[in-house]
Amino acid sequence: MTPALGDYAGEDLQPAVEKNLFGKYEVGKLLGYGAFAKVYQGWDIESEQTVAIKSINKQRIIKGGLTGHVKREISAMRRLRHPNIVRLQEVLANQKKIYFVLEFAKGGELFGKVAKSRFSEDLSRRYFQQLISAIGYCHSRGVYHRDLKPENLLLDDHWNLKVTDFGLSAVTEEVASDGLLHTMCGTPAYVAPEILAKKGYDGAKVDIWSCGIILYVLNAGYLPFNDPNLMVMYRKIYKGEFRVPKWTSPELKRFLSRLLDTNPHTRISVDEIIKDPWFRIGYKDARICSDQLEMKDGNLKSLNAFDIISFSSGYNLSGLFDDQDHGEMFLSRVAPEEIIGRVAEAAEEESLTVATRKKWCVKVDGGQYSNFTLTVEVKRLTEELVVVEVRWRECETEPGSEMWKDRLRPQLIGLIYQPDTPVAGD
Numbered sequence: 417m418t419p420a421l422g423d424y425a426g427e428d429l430q431p432a433v434e435k436n437l438f439g440k441y442e443v444g445k446l447l448g449y450g451a452f453a454k455v456y457q458g459w460d461i462e463s464e465q466t467v468a469i470k471s472i473n474k475q476r477i478i479k480g481g482l483t484g485h486v487k488r489e490i491s492a493m494r495r496l497r498h499p500n501i502v503r504l505q506e507v508l509a510n511q512k513k514i515y516f517v518l519e520f521a522k523g524g525e526l527f528g529k530v531a532k533s534r535f536s537e538d539l540s541r542r543y544f545q546q547l548i549s550a551i552g553y554c555h556s557r558g559v560y561h562r563d564l565k566p567e568n569l570l571l572d573d574h575w576n577l578k579v580t581d582f583g584l585s586a587v588t589e590e591v592a593s594d595g596l597l598h599t600m601c602g603t604p605a606y607v608a609p610e611i612l613a614k615k616g617y618d619g620a621k622v623d624i625w626s627c628g629i630i631l632y633v634l635n636a637g638y639l640p641f642n643d644p645n646l647m648v649m650y651r652k653i654y655k656g657e658f659r660v661p662k663w664t665s666p667e668l669k670r671f672l673s674r675l676l677d678t679n680p681h682t683r684i685s686v687d688e689i690i691k692d693p694w695f696r697i698g699y700k701d702a703r704i705c706s707d708q709l710e711m712k713d714g715n716l717k718s719l720n721a722f723d724i725i726s727f728s729s730g731y732n733l734s735g736l737f738d739d740q741d742h743g744e745m746f747l748s749r750v751a752p753e754e755i756i757g758r759v760a761e762a763a764e765e766e767s768l769t770v771a772t773r774k775k776w777c778v779k780v781d782g783g784q785y786s787n788f789t790l791t792v793e794v795k796r797l798t799e800e801l802v803v804v805e806v807r808w809r810e811c812e813t814e815p816g817s818e819m820w821k822d823r824l825r826p827q828l829i830g831l832i833y834q835p836d837t838p839v840a841g842d
């Protein structure tokens with residue numbers, strides 16, 4: 417967050433240098449502040465890692481009657497786990513403040529880098545791809561940012577984008593609607609025309625507009641709609657007419673015009689963005705995949721039931737697979753050896769052959785005249801839980817998904833652990 421003139425809420429100006437928070441965090445220097453929140457650098461005493469601590473004044477939230485809303489936003493935010501989103505680690509509160517303990521983005525603001533010089537088209541695309549990966553992930557979980565702007569785009573120590581304030585911005589934004597402080601909220605340069613028009617709006621389309629402005633700025637080094645006079649700037653945004661700098665390729669120009677379409681109904685969607693030829697170049701979605709779960713022994717403790725469930729819908733964790741048509745994944749509390757034994761029995765029951773059997777893995781096939789294979793692998797997740805990965809290779813006579821879903825899985829239902837409800841962590 418960048419300190420902005422006239423943006424300061426007015427209480428205790430001194431940063432809480434080395435203040436201790438609940439015996440868990442050391443609070444260090446002030447990184448930035450806005451109308452409703454301050455962000456400090458902090459130190460997590462247990463993990464010995466730097467964190468960012470965002471403090472919000474509780475009084476304003478209570479006055480705005482937004483306590484329930486804030487709680488909902490927090491639980492949505494806690495479920496977000498994506499390599500390009502600043503992770504919300506913990507929420508703490510005392511009588512006066514709510515503290516969000518956030519992953520620390522060491523590289524600072526992305527736009528600190530653009531300010532030095534505009535980015536090449538390739539670099540603009542790389543950051544834009546990371547941004548869309550994060551936005552698409554959140555939208556698919558019903559979380560909209562609604563306040564994407566440069567100060568919310570940070571970099572980690574590997575120069576990867578980290579979007580911050582997902583969900584939280586919606587909180588602070590609505591705190592503003594109590595009429596106390598919203599007039600101080602800075603420039604509308606990134607705000608979609610339908611918001612300025614005070615029409616009802618679709619959170620997804622609003623975020624896409626802001627992404628369009630961000631892409632424009634990355635490529636051009638300046639804003640598409642700008643004027644020192646706010647009314648003039650508003651008018652430019654409504655009209656949606658912009659010129660691109662001469663170095664912009666025709667493909668990027670066309671793509672920008674689809675993002676900065678003033679009509680939210682015809683504006684490009686995330687699904688369409690991902691199919692766009694300019695966007696697609698070199699695109700690798702950083703979707704959470706199985707190896708990002710870091711199931712190596714040393715990291716087991718970093719996953720709890722909340723983390724696991726937040727990835728999943730029902731018992732089925734297949735969303736973690738890159739190729740969901742050829743596999744399924746579920747949780748189990750049953751011992752790995754027993755799981756493997758039960759799979760082998762079920763396979764034999766279905767006249768399949770057990771080709772290899774190890775302690776944590778079994779491979780079955782359809783025998784000599786069949787191409788069909790199915791592999792079940794068990795990985796320990798926590799002391800009590802394992803992840804069971806099932807993968808199959810199709811063959812014409814025995815489609816793998818049918819063999820698994822209709823014939824083997826029904827025999828193994830008892831192995832599946834289905835958590836009831838996500839565990840709220842706050």
Ligand code: ADE
Binds near residue numbers: 448
């Ligand atoms: N400024 C605001 N949020 C931050 C974060 N998570 N890391 C570093 N600086 C920040």
